[in-house]
Amino acid sequence: MRRVEHVMGFPVSVRIDDAGFPEAPVDELFAWLREVDARFSPFRPDSEVSRLDRGEQAEPGPELREVLDLCEEYRLATGGAFDVRPPGRRLDPCAVVKGWSVQRGAELLSAAGARRFCLNAGGDVVVSGGPWRVGVRHPEDAGRLCAVLDLTDRAVATSARYERGDHILDARTGRPATGLLSMTVVAPTLTEADAVSTAAFALGPQGITWAASRPGCEVFAVNADGKVLRSEGFPVTA
Template sequence: MRRVEHVMGFPVSLRADDPGLPVEAADAVFAWLRDVDARFSPFRPDSEVSRLDRGEVPRVSDDLRDVLALCEEYRVATGGAFDVRLPGRGLDPCAVVKGWSVQRAAESLRAAGARRFCLNAGGDVVAAGGPWRVGVRHPEHTDRLCAVLRLTDGAVATSARYERGDHIVDGRTGRPATGLLGVTVVAPTLTEADAVATAAFAMGTDGVEWAAAREGCEVFAVDARRRVLRTPGLPLAEGAEARPRSPV
């Protein structure tokens, strides 16, 4: 089964290699992601997030409560560098919503019987039944990779400046985070990989060591001085060594 749709502002592709997996399983994945976009997008004035930000929601849904709890967890863990309530800006939990929602979609696939699949949401990946090879794009050259990872069961997410410029803000200073060109995190779930990658990027160079210290996380990063930093346990595919490098 192979399927691609544009959801939440980026392409989402699904490949599932399980014979007999019902088409309804893929339908459910994309229906869920469309529903999440409708409810949680800060760019939709009628979404729950936008209405909450305007004080128009008397009772927050259970899903949004879970997302906001994750946002607060990472705000505290980063000393305020990761913050979805920046001064002068509206509530924007996208950095958590993407990974959380795609991980939930992957869990629905497993519940439907999928055992070998790859769900790619704008470059952030949840995979099962591998090995799968996942490329990490070079932060300065669109036609190059700076690493290739080997993923069996888990997730990988990247935060960088190359798609949207200086869009990640250090909540401690209110200024764009510029210490890193890109940071990729491998973790058991995309909920964690995506949030940790964004939080680490917001922290700057200190974020690499912070992310590496989190249980179950492996890190690959390129700093503003073009140094490659990675953890010893990073699951590089055979023959895909990234150089030059410095251990974290």
């Protein structure tokens, strides 16, 4: 089974290799992602995030509280470089919401009996079974890969400047983080991979060592000079 839908501002594709897998859990996956977009997008004025930011909602609901607690964990771990509410800006937890929600979607598929699948959300990927071959885009040439990974029951996320420009801030300075061209993190879950890659990118060059020290995380980074640095256990094949 294969399906692609545009959700949360990017294409989400799912491939399930289990013969005869039913459509209903895939419907549930995409319904969940649409619900997340409606509730947690800072770009929707009626979302829970927007209402909370404007003071129209006193407390976050349980799921948004879970997301905000993760955001605070990474803010503290990076000494404030990663912050979803930097001074003078609106609340924007997208850096955590994306990986967290897609990981939840993968867990929905697993609970429904899927054993071998690949879920790709705008280039951030979580796989079950394997091995799966996953490419990492070259940060300066969209037509090239800088690495190919073999992944089994893992997730990978990349934070970079090539798609959205200098959109990741170092909240300590309020300025765009420009010390890296890209930061790719492999982790047990996409919740971790996505949040760690963004937080490490915000930290700049020191984020490479920081990310590699996180339990279960392996990193592949390209610094501002184009030099590649990777942790010993990064599952690269080419």
